[in-house]
Amino acid sequence: MNRRARSAVFLVAAAVFAAAFTAACTGLPAFGTSTHPYGSRAVGAAIQRHTANVVSAVNFDQRAIDTLGEESILFGAVLGAVVLLRQARDEDRQAPVPGRILPTTLLLGAGLLPVTLLVGVYIVGHGQLSPGGGFQGGVVLATGLHLAYVAADYRVLRRVRPLAALGAVDAAAAGAFTALGLAGLITGAAYLQNVLPLGTFNQLTSGGLVPLINAAVGVEVASGVVVLLAQFLDQAVEIESPPDGERPQGTGPSPEAS
Amino acid sequence: MSGISGGVDALVVVTLVLVTAAATAAVLTRDPVRQAAVLSGLGLCLALLFLAVQAPDVALSQLAVGTAFTPLLILLTVRKVRRSGRGDPADEDGPRADKAGRGEGR
Numbered sequence: 001m002n003r004r005a006r007s008a009v010f011l012v013a014a015a016v017f018a019a020a021f022t023a024a025c026t027g028l029p030a031f032g033t034s035t036h037p038y039g040s041r042a043v044g045a046a047i048q049r050h051t052a053n054v055v056s057a058v059n060f061d062q063r064a065i066d067t068l069g070e071e072s073i074l075f076g077a078v079l080g081a082v083v084l085l086r087q088a089r090d091e092d093r094q095a096p097v098p099g100r101i102l103p104t105t106l107l108l109g110a111g112l113l114p115v116t117l118l119v120g121v122y123i124v125g126h127g128q129l130s131p132g133g134g135f136q137g138g139v140v141l142a143t144g145l146h147l148a149y150v151a152a153d154y155r156v157l158r159r160v161r162p163l164a165a166l167g168a169v170d171a172a173a174a175g176a177f178t179a180l181g182l183a184g185l186i187t188g189a190a191y192l193q194n195v196l197p198l199g200t201f202n203q204l205t206s207g208g209l210v211p212l213i214n215a216a217v218g219v220e221v222a223s224g225v226v227v228l229l230a231q232f233l234d235q236a237v238e239i240e241s242p243p244d245g246e247r248p249q250g251t252g253p254s255p256e257a258s
Numbered sequence: 259m260s261g262i263s264g265g266v267d268a269l270v271v272v273t274l275v276l277v278t279a280a281a282t283a284a285v286l287t288r289d290p291v292r293q294a295a296v297l298s299g300l301g302l303c304l305a306l307l308f309l310a311v312q313a314p315d316v317a318l319s320q321l322a323v324g325t326a327f328t329p330l331l332i333l334l335t336v337r338k339v340r341r342s343g344r345g346d347p348a349d350e351d352g353p354r355a356d357k358a359g360r361g362e363g364r
Contacts, residue, residue, distance in 0.1 A: 032263070055315040127304070131314035143330070183280035225327065232334040241342035 050198040051207040052129045053246050054055035059133065060213040062204055064192040066179055071128035076172040078224040082167075085231035098153045109151020116144030128207040134214045138221025145226060154237055168222040180213055227233040266310065273307035294329040301325035337341045 001009075029035065046057030059067045087093060120141030127133030149157040184193035196208035205211065280300035287293045290357035304316025 005270055032267070055316075132318050133315065136315065136318040139319070139327060143322065143326045146330075229327075229330070229334075232338075233330055236334040236337045236341070241338075 011148065011167050016199075026173050029141075047201070049194055049208060049210070050201045050211050053127065053131065053133070054204045055131070056128050056133050056210055056214060060128075060210045060217070061194045061207070064181070064209075066215060067213070067217070068181065071174060071177055071220060074089070074221065074224055075170065077168065078228045081228050081231055085235050087234070088241075089238055090242050092242050093238050094217070098155065098156045101152060105151050113144065114145045116139060116147060120144055120222070124215065125204070127214040127218070128210045129202060129204070134217030134219075135221050138218045139223040139225055142225035142229065146229060149233070155234070157233075161226060161230065163227065170220055170223040170227055173216050173223065176216040177213055177220065180209060180216060181208065208211050269310040270307070273303065273310045276303040277307050290332060294332040294336070297328040297332070298325050305356075309322070 007029065019080050027038070042058055042062060043054050045062055046052075049057055049061055051057035051061060120137050122137070124134055124137030125131035127137065145161060147158050169219040178240055181192035184195050187195045189195050192209075194210065195209040197210070198208045199206035261312040272319050273338055277300065278285060280296065280303045284293060284296045284300050301320055305317045308314075
């Protein structure tokens with residue numbers, strides 16, 4: 001398709017989109033009004049299910065199937081990155097040599113690491129009560145762990161990061177979300193329906209299925225992000241690629257294999 | 259009541275201007291390493307905007323992913339590309355820890 005045809009197709013599509021988008025926007029309630037039809041229904045449903053954090057109620061109860069899709073996307077993305085970034089046949093691995101570390105940096109990192117991990121666990125654990133939840137807390141946990149790399153050394157990070165176990169945990173947690181949805185089917189309700197006892201409003205155990213799914217998501221995101229970052233770190237720090245000219249073209253066997 | 263909502267509106271406008279400025283800066287920055295730093299700043303501005311429109315959950319996600327995670331991935335990628343692209347590890351910007359002499363002419 002030449003340039004002219006491409007711009008013609010783009011302009012037609014853009015015009016249709018602009019018209020439809022403008023028409024859709026005129027139907028929206030005005031910004032900052034006092035009536036929120038969707039919001040008040042979501043809040044009502046959340047309070048009915050004893051979930052203090054309405055966003056978590058939407059994510060893990062009212063629209064749990066959406067979240068299941070999102071978690072599967074994350075799992076698939078991590079899996080794809082692991083496959084793409086694995087050590088290839090023509091790549092060498094070199095043990096990194098530690099650089100010099102300022103004692104103050106080390107002290108700050110050693111002090112902050114447990115605090116950060118605790119904050120991450122808190123954000124995951126209180127997902128059904130206060131802002132935050134499995135995804136946010138999981139990312140905090142995973143990035144917090146890398147303080148060990150920022151403040152100390154790659155080898156220290158490798159010691160605090162059981163990669164093989166985390167990969168298995170990631171898969172198990174992703175599966176746990178799917179399996180938790182079956183609880184509804186077993187009791188004769190719908191898939192991912194919140195059928196567990198709802199508990200007392202604003203307690204850690206409230207919300208029925210919400211804290212369980214929330215915890216599964218927290219574990220999945222934390223381990224998934226650690227595994228993902230590990231692949232990038234491996235490539236950036238340890239794995240030595242051959243220079244561009246020497247890299248074999250195509251998918252044939254590399255020179256080293258022969 | 260109108261005073262409070264007026265204040266919030268002002269905050270929204272200020273953070274929107276911040277986001278626009280940071281996003282423009284991110285587009286205009288050409289060096290990927292600098293761009294990662296600007297992107298981190300953009301993530302922070304976006305988190306402030308989400309906080310101003312009363313979405314603390316989204317603000318937390320934005321802070322964790324946009325300010326810490328994505329720039330880190332970009333930095334690591336840039337480092338890898340620079341290491342394998344040239345014959346010499348000219349890595350003044352990336353994470354440290356492997357100043358070891360790498361095998362030449364493998």
